[in-house]
Amino acid sequence: MLSGPAKLAATTSLVKKLTQDLTSANLLPHERDSALEELKIYGRDPHNADPIFTREGIEMLTRHAFDSPSSTTSRNALRCLCNALLLKKECRQLFVDLGYEAKVCDKLKNDNYDDEFLVSRVIFLTTYDTDTKLEQLIDKYHLADSVIKNLERHAKHTSDDRRSVTDPMPDLALTETLKLLFNITHHCKQRTSSFTQSIPHIVTILCNGSFQVDKPLDPPTGPLVNALLNLDLSIEDIQSSLYPPAKPTALSDRLISLLEKSSARYQDEELDSTVTALIGVIQAVHRHAPQDVQISIRGKLLPTEADRKEILGRSGSLPSWLLKNSTNPVASKLRSMVSELLFDLSDQNPSKFVENVGYGFASGFLYNKNISMPQNASETLINDTGRSSRPVNPVTGQFLDLEKTSDVPEMTEAEKEREAEKLFVLFQRLQANGIISVENPVRTAVEEGRFEELPDDYKEDVD
Incomplete structure (x- = not known):
């Protein structure tokens, strides 16, 4: 693997050769694909790979990605482009300025998991640090329709008993589509309704999908949950998907199961970024649910009689974890x-x-x-x-x-007086130091007649 000046020279040569090929087509297909593959390797680390991240380099990759008649060449160029947009945020605006919105959205319509993965990632990355017009992508280039269509395909794939469990691409493509959906509905709230018809497909995948994950909310499960967070679950047309007549609690049971598993797998410092969205989706599902589903959710998340055998929050149950x-x-x-x-x-x-x-x-x-x-x-x-x-x-x-009763005997009147005197002195010191500016409660009690000072010869009655 080249590094330093040698890597820079090789990268410069490859970018120049691939740029010239756009006008003269002097490379054979396998030579073109080999050059892009080599460039992808160099582009994984931006050091000494500067030509890739210039305007000329981004334009060259974009043209090979979206103008090439070869799907292999296109995907090789897309992989290079994804790396560049990820590693150098300034490249994202360079890409947007090229005006390839129509071709990008058109390519997302392909019934191919590789294209879905790569193009979704390109659009996803341009939702950061660019002036890309998301409304135009939706209204003019039908981005929402393509996202919904791809999710529908994933829902059918999830329900197909003959699907391959060894091919990672379907799950990778699904994750990128869900991330894109979340970002668009977050940054372009005025077009959230355009994605309403994705909800039934997301619910189907979430409830029926079986994914090999290390932690409960690892992709694609976490992105499935996140995708629902920005969508309107109150729409009448999708209620039967959220609460199917055959089993109205299917979705809520699945979400609460994920929450219970998550409560045992994530550390405190991970919770904000992983579990918060799940809580938000459960809240939305409960809010719009029929009464029987609400009762089911409350029965699983609110403290039970078993939890009340001790102070709330101290048992090992899910309601205690929430508290x-x-x-x-x-x-x-x-x-x-x-x-x-x-x-x-x-x-x-x-x-x-x-x-x-x-x-x-x-x-x-x-x-x-x-x-x-x-x-x-x-x-x-x-x-x-x-x-x-x-x-x-x-x-x-x-x-x-x-409740456990205390074994400590009640204080005598003399002990109470001594503790009151200590409290009085403590407040006096805090006031003198300017730490607090409230009236001394012991002085107030004496002035109001609620505190009686015992005489020196006081003797407490003892039974």
């Missing part, structure tokens, strides 16, 4: 999304929210949302089937009859 992550200081995005989900599962009712998760977990969320804390939340467990007569601690959510 613990609603206060996770490391995963701020997930923390917020989990609280939103639990509030939705409580019908956005503050009292029911407190009853479901306890004051401890509810208070911070309600405060941040400027929602008044309910003062008279019931101390009995509420669920979808009615009210239980078994009382719970409204702060911890634990059944009162299972």
